[in-house]
Amino acid sequence: MFYRTPHILLFFLLLLSISTFAQSSKQNNQRTRILFLLDASGSMQSKWGTGNMETRWHSARNILTEMVDYLSQRKDVELALRVYGHQSMLTMKDCKDTQLEVGFSLNSMSYIKTRLQTLSPKGVTPIAYSLEKAAADFPDNKGRNIIILMTDGEESCGGDPCAVANALEEKNIVLKHFVIGIGVEASARQAFDCIGSYFQAQDPVALKNTLSLIVNKILVKTTAEVDLLDGESNPSETDVNMSFFNLPTGLRKYDFYHTLNVRGFPDTLFVDPVSEYDLLIHTLPPVRKENVALASEGHNIISVDAAQGSMEILLQGKTLNNNLNNKIKCLVRKKDSGEIVNVQDFNTTEKYLVGKYNLEILTLPPTYINDVDVSQYKTTKIELPTPGIANLVKKYEVYGGIFLVKEGRLQKIYEMNADAKNELIALSPGSYQLIYRPKFSKTMHNTKTVEFQIVSGESVSLNL
């Protein structure tokens, strides 16, 4: 019963996120919501810093107050404060001791400052539970929802804060978690690293700097461009879709069709700098660039080698039957891995990454063209003669097939459909043998062999 409300809420949030499919392009004007999740467990009473002058709690409270002051000038930022371990004494081991002290609103900032003065640290460290609760603190996920966790110790209630944090990011409730370790051992990094970006503060000065650094990273204006480099390292490749996948969740965050602006340069993208990304360029085959991070400030250039050339595949000559010709498709495989990169239709042009490809063309018999070179700026032309057509006119239902003589041996390339009355078969130019016998016949001595020629763009009638 206890979990019910937030879960239903989560569900609605998810629904909302799915129905808004046309992604916003105004990333740079989005509202940022920062939830400070502050540790008020008993250990925050310990003194720290040079000369052990003040408690961790006092430092954290004062530094946070300053930050809130600073942020109150920003119209595009909303703040909230959740605290844990401040309601019950340590001895009570109250693992549900977490409270949204100040929720998101336009004037939350002044409330946060006052509230901070009235709280005092006491209890345990239920990080996972607090994060779980924090999910419902954000009114929606249309903005950039960020949690900054400030703690002086690891989870002490047996929860798994990493799993909770990952789930929140995967469900797109929280964009990014930051963690500040207040005076914790360096060895604690491992426990916090998987929650989000982790920073360690050994003293009050470091804590102040760290918080500024994080907030700066969150609010900085950054722009980016993706340079798709051709073979001469010029950013001339374009008109291909690029997908940005958020790390570590792997959620697809942006799709951008790469565009050159009027001056012929890659145009500017707005990509949230708080996250790192895997970038997938949808060339054929796709190019992946992993762990793309944006610098905190200014214009970021992401360079990706994507030199491409074109391949045009054509049927030359008179077309007899469009439907039969449409069956001729070309499987384009990477020469080295053999992986199918594309299935290209005839009489089309397609771009591929520069390199070698092997083609399997579904003519009858199949045509294999190996080591096809696609090179920068060039169009590799593959021309095949249009097939001719064998028109099999059957008086009786027959068994049999069409054969090719290869190195003196018969090779079956087509098996006749024993149930079909007549068959139209598109064949590459060449000579063939039709071998058949009536279905009702009880002896192989009724087998007939007919040799016939196929000429490109011409039809041959064979009366069986």
Add this chain to the structure above:
Amino acid sequence: MRLFFKISLLYILCALLYFPASAQFANEYSPKFTRILFLVDGSGSMKEPMDGSTRFDLAKNLIAEYLDSLSRTSAKTETAVRVFGHQFHRSAANCQDSKLEVPFGKHTAASVKMRLDAITPQGWTAIAYSMEQAAKDFPEQADVTNAMVLITDGLETCGGNPCAIAELFQRKKIALKPFIIGLGIPADKQKAFDCVGKYYDVTTTSTFDAVMKTVVTQAMNPTTTQINLLNAFGKPTETDVEVSLHDSYSGALLYNFIHALNGAGLPDTLMLNPMAKYDVIVHSVPQVSKNGVELIAGTHNIIPVEVPQGSLKLAEAGLYKRATPLQCIIREKGKREILMVQDFGIAHKYLTGVYDLEILTLPMIKMQDVPMKQGVVKDITVESPGTLSITNSFGGIASIYVAGDGKMERVYEFKKLTSKEILLLQPGKYVMVTRLNDKKSSVFTRTDNFEISSGTITALRL
């Protein structure tokens, strides 16, 4: 019922008339008569005593008696005698001492006896050379079964290779595999003749007669052959598949036919030249070959070939009718070559085994390790596609993806969107990423999620 039977019988009769035995079967093997050449050892060792006389005299008498009886029974046999090692003494070491003493003729008994009586064994054992010469003794003539009977008491002493010559016999279809009659050859040395032909150890007249009966039976009786296409359980029930027969040596295509079971449900019979060696190719998918098949002359031969098959039936659910049938590429597991491109809507037979399938839907459906089992019709039914309809006023560029789990695979790209586009897609969830020409900038890239269901139209207005 009876009327129907009569009509269908008439129909079959007409059809049979319409399908006369085709030309290639005119050259089915039907020998008119037989030639037997005796190649007799006249080397020095044939003087050794055996069975109360010498080995040579024994051989001489056996041949003479046999020819005598033959002349009274069969008019369809010609015989000849070649002797080796009889013209030069051992000391001359003449390895080309071989002579056709009596050429082929119908009644040779008297002249053979006369010629052999005049011979004294003395020289070397030039078996290979003599066999090579003997090959030329057979007149070149079709429709004759030739046989050679080698009578010897020892192994080649001239360094020749009788096995190679025996192979030449088969290669050029000169004669059946030689029959060797050994006179007093030690058991351990008899093995040397294994590659030459069939070896018989003869000690008495009666064993000689028995051997000659075999020779004549093989040379004179018709040789028939049936090809059993075995299913996975070893039963010859597979049929209706093309079979071609090649000469193993020349590679020449001799026959091709579509295998049939006769009225009794048995593979029907073919007359093949027993002097040749065959490569059999069964054009199942994939094909099966059996190389170097030898026949036993004068008998009914069964060539078993394992062709266990199952079928693959490809169908699309629903009523959607494509102008161009959907295709499926079929490859043998682990092989790169395309084995077959099968249209949807029909069934095809394949050898039992494991196959990889690529169905050319959008997106492509890949199926690995599809098993084909004896006599089983493997049904693969894919959902029928739905239609994506895109309307827009600006033109642009758009691509469609299957997305999820950090993956995003491109299914299709419209390089230049026209005002109305139609695309057939398999049921499922897709993402379309579009940049329209009215706002030509990356940040105005739009993403539309849509779902396709079988047989329905999903409309996107951009």
